[in-house]
Amino acid sequence: MIYADNAATTKMSPLAIQTMTEVMNTVWGNPSSLYVHGQEAKEALEQARADIAAVIGANPREITFTSGGSEADNQAIRTAAELGRAKGKMHIVSTAFEHHAVLHTLEKLKKEGFEITLLDVHENGIVLPEEVDAAIREDTCLVTVMYANNEIGTIQPIREIGAVCRKKNVLFHTDAVQAVAHLPIHVGEDNIDMLSASAHKFHGPKGVGFLYAKKGIRLSTLIEGGAQERGKRAGTENVPGIVSMAAALKETSAAFEKDAAHLTKLRDRLIEGLGRIPHSALNGDARRRLPGNVNFCFEGIEGESLLLLLDDKGIAASSGSACTSGSLDPSHVLLAIGRVHDVAHGSLRLSLGEETTEADVDYIIEAVKDVVTYLRSFSPIWRDLMAGKKEFIL
Numbered sequence: 001m002i003y004a005d006n007a008a009t010t011k012m013s014p015l016a017i018q019t020m021t022e023v024m025n026t027v028w029g030n031p032s033s034l035y036v037h038g039q040e041a042k043e044a045l046e047q048a049r050a051d052i053a054a055v056i057g058a059n060p061r062e063i064t065f066t067s068g069g070s071e072a073d074n075q076a077i078r079t080a081a082e083l084g085r086a087k088g089k090m091h092i093v094s095t096a097f098e099h100h101a102v103l104h105t106l107e108k109l110k111k112e113g114f115e116i117t118l119l120d121v122h123e124n125g126i127v128l129p130e131e132v133d134a135a136i137r138e139d140t141c142l143v144t145v146m147y148a149n150n151e152i153g154t155i156q157p158i159r160e161i162g163a164v165c166r167k168k169n170v171l172f173h174t175d176a177v178q179a180v181a182h183l184p185i186h187v188g189e190d191n192i193d194m195l196s197a198s199a200h201k202f203h204g205p206k207g208v209g210f211l212y213a214k215k216g217i218r219l220s221t222l223i224e225g226g227a228q229e230r231g232k233r234a235g236t237e238n239v240p241g242i243v244s245m246a247a248a249l250k251e252t253s254a255a256f257e258k259d260a261a262h263l264t265k266l267r268d269r270l271i272e273g274l275g276r277i278p279h280s281a282l283n284g285d286a287r288r289r290l291p292g293n294v295n296f297c298f299e300g301i302e303g304e305s306l307l308l309l310l311d312d313k314g315i316a317a318s319s320g321s322a323c324t325s326g327s328l329d330p331s332h333v334l335l336a337i338g339r340v341h342d343v344a345h346g347s348l349r350l351s352l353g354e355e356t357t358e359a360d361v362d363y364i365i366e367a368v369k370d371v372v373t374y375l376r377s378f379s380p381i382w383r384d385l386m387a388g389k390k391e392f393i394l
């Protein structure tokens with residue numbers, strides 16, 4: 001089986017698994033307890049916090065542990081909204097292709113009276129800093145723009161957007177779940193006020209992540225209870241998960257340059273190969289994208305059938321994101337870059353990993369070619385296109 005769905009989740013690294021089991025075996029106390037078991041757990045927790053902070057150029061006090069990327073996104077946006085509401089600032093700027101953890105939180109805030117501006121992400125899937133600048137108003141309390149998109153992999157000009165926000169004195173949050181450990185990130189140099197990350201996207205365990213919030217930002221709480229995480233996130237900490245996340249983050253980000261070079265080569269080979277399939281198109285900018293991300297549309301086919309047939313051929317891929325597959329709506333990300341419904345339905349996301357080989361890529365190219373040809377052979381849309389009853393879009 002070739003696993004090409006690393007944007008959905010990654011396999012835990014042997015080091016992350018080893019770290020997790022070791023902690024479960026030896027550091028099983030409650031970090032809030034005063035006796036030795038508790039203090040050992042507390043030490044392990046604080047070491048993990050320091051290690052994570054060091055990787056992104058933050059202070060350990062600026063890191064809050066969460067149950068993953070979704071919770072971190074919710075908490076960051078809620079925080080900015082509540083700080084804004086207190087000052088009568090109830091306008092938020094974001095983009096049309098954010099993850100649902102962001103978009104659904106914004107929809108909820110809209111019902112609470114906030115005004116939301118969703119910026120265009122253009123055909124290439126990239127937000128323009130000058131459009132962020134133009135969208136900011138007197139009453140804007142937050143700009144939230146993802147670091148790299150989870151479907152089409154496009155990388156945003158985060159540093160420039162952050163600079164615009166600094167200049168206008170508006171909080172800037174970025175959902176960096178796809179970027180952390182895979183791209184060089186420094187919260188200070190990148191002008192980031194809040195950042196979300198998730199361990200299972202960088203070979204750590206599922207159900208654990210963190211929120212970076214710059215010193216001075218008073219976080220809102222989503223979960224009430226004990227005084228863990230300086231009172232900002234109640235509940236006994238997931239010590240094995242958190243320590244394992246720190247190990248995975250250090251390990252994956254230490255190897256990022258080598259991995260990125262390897263993945264970029266494979267990605268470009270795959271894009272080149274799939275681009276030779278007639279009436280196909282790459283989604284998102286060809287260069288400013290995550291090293292392992294390839295996303296294509298093939299006219300005249302259905303993404304779901306494509307996935308099932310690829311599964312038969314031993315390839316695990318995705319169409320749209322895991323959260324939307326299973327529903328018949330086309331991906332909001334592909335619609336946001338201007339793909340029409342018919343075309344957006346025939347999409348395929350392949351997200352390569354460090355273990356992917358050149359032989360895997362060549363096998364994927366041949367398999368996709370065969371499956372697309374086969375599906376088109378009995379597609380009514382394809383028949384109409386070929387008969388000239390419908391115009392080709394791609």
Ligand SMILES: *Cc1c(COP(=O)(O)O)cnc(C)c1O
Nearest residue numbers: 068069070099150175177178198
């Ligand atoms: C996976 C993902 C999330 C959600 O993270 P979880 O840890 O699964 O909650 C949020 N944003 C992006 C961009 C993602 O890729």
